[in-house]
Amino acid sequence: MLGMLVGAQKKRSAVRSVRKDAKRIRIICVDDHRIFLSRLLSYVGELMPEAETVGFENPEEAISFAKEVGCDILFTEIELGGKPSGLLLARQIQEANPRVNLIFTTVCSPNEYAKEVMEIRPSGYLTKVVEMGEVEKALQSLLYAV
Amino acid sequence: MKITQNREAQKLTIALEGRLDTTTAPELEGSLGTVLKDVTELIVDMKDLEYISSAGLRVILKAQKVMFSQGKMTVTGVNESVMEVFEITGFADILNIQ
Numbered sequence: 591m592l593g594m595l596v597g598a599q600k601k602r603s604a605v606r607s608v609r610k611d612a613k614r615i616r617i618i619c620v621d622d623h624r625i626f627l628s629r630l631l632s633y634v635g636e637l638m639p640e641a642e643t644v645g646f647e648n649p650e651e652a653i654s655f656a657k658e659v660g661c662d663i664l665f666t667e668i669e670l671g672g673k674p675s676g677l678l679l680a681r682q683i684q685e686a687n688p689r690v691n692l693i694f695t696t697v698c699s700p701n702e703y704a705k706e707v708m709e710i711r712p713s714g715y716l717t718k719v720v721e722m723g724e725v726e727k728a729l730q731s732l733l734y735a736v
Numbered sequence: 737m738k739i740t741q742n743r744e745a746q747k748l749t750i751a752l753e754g755r756l757d758t759t760t761a762p763e764l765e766g767s768l769g770t771v772l773k774d775v776t777e778l779i780v781d782m783k784d785l786e787y788i789s790s791a792g793l794r795v796i797l798k799a800q801k802v803m804f805s806q807g808k809m810t811v812t813g814v815n816e817s818v819m820e821v822f823e824i825t826g827f828a829d830i831l832n833i834q
Binding site: 623625626629669671672673697698699717718719 | 762765790793794797798801802804805806825826829830
């Protein structure tokens with residue numbers, strides 16, 4: 591398992607590690623608050639230790655990574671750096687892989703971006719502060735098999 | 737919960753009194769959704785806040801995210817029990833608490 595990887599400097603090593611085992615489930619977590627990102631990575635790592643789990647604070651790095659090596663499950667905050675960049679991130683990763691499971695872990699109330707979220711059709715929508723039990727339930731009810 | 741607002745130009749002080757939980761958090765969220773426009777400095781006075789739940793934390797974090805892009809936010813008067821919640825949840829590292 592890769593463990594927690596955050597930021598551009600570690601991205602290349604992550605890519606190399608993932609390529610060693612192409613069949614592993616690939617999970618990307620994105621949050622602009624490192625403390626929430628670290629916690630989410632910890633939860634996912636514990637719940638799915640067999641998966642390759644990688645974290646990013648920057649959505650553009652996450653998109654590059656996903657396009658390069660693929661993504662089966664994406665956890666992302668909707669509002670990143672003061673903008674709803676998580677929605678754009680979800681759409682772009684979905685375009686690359688229509689069967690990606692999208693799970694929002696967000697500060698936004700469900701009605702705030704309701705139309706956009708419904709169009710994206712995520713597997714889950716978790717409002718912060720996210721607890722491990724909620725992540726577990728979301729992983730148990732994915733739209734697409736991984 | 738009682739919410740008191742005091743605005744001086746682009747500085748807004750919001751004083752919270754009582755419990756910020758699942759029942760009362762939507763009220764605060766609704767207030768913040770309309771009053772934060774053009775605010776460059778937000779002070780959240782918690783000296784009379786007795787309790788904060790996960791729902792309340794979400795609203796505070798939402799305010800922090802809004803203010804991150806348009807100014808600054810400071811939380812003041814945090815009592816011991818609320819501070820304990822901030823520390824357990826990691827909010828103590830995110831918020832500017834004075």
